[in-house]
Amino acid sequence: MSINLEKLSSILQNFVSSTNDVQGAALVTPDGLPLAATLPGGMDEERVSAMSAAMLSLGERIGSELARGMIDRIYVEGNTGYGILTSCGEDAVFLVLANQAAKQGLLMLEIKRAVAELKLLLV
Structure with a gap:
């Protein structure tokens, strides 16, 4: 499988810049490796990816x-x-970081749209 990492990054950057109250986003593998990320300054991409995978694994077990x-x-x-x-x-x-002012319903719609777009590149 050949993944276009440049296109993934472009989709994430567009998502963060065009979605109200979103501060960052990342696409990570289930084993904690970053594929693409647009994160706020000071956040370590590798660390965020590892924590996201750990949360997913624990959530699935729960x-x-x-x-x-x-x-x-x-x-x-x-x-x-x-x-x-x-x-x-x-x-x-797909990890999304949003501030407290985010309208959850609209945010979930935008996340679904972005996920559909990202899935097309991950096949």
Whole structure:
């Protein structure tokens, strides 16, 4: 499989710049390797990728143990904003960082649109 990393980066940059209240985004492999990222200054791409994969793995185990089925999204809410992990097929996880002012419904719609676009490049 040949992945166009330049196109992935372009999609992430466009997503971050055109979606209100989004501060950053990353596309990572399930084993924690970064494919593309547009993150706020000071965030380590490698570290963010590893933590995203760990959260996904733990979330999947929790979903299985609690009989909740396949995990679609993992949502972390802090007092300054959100971290949202969304499955992007079997080969990638899409992480979105949004500030506290983000309108969740609109954000979820934009995430679904971006995931559909990213999945086309990951086949």
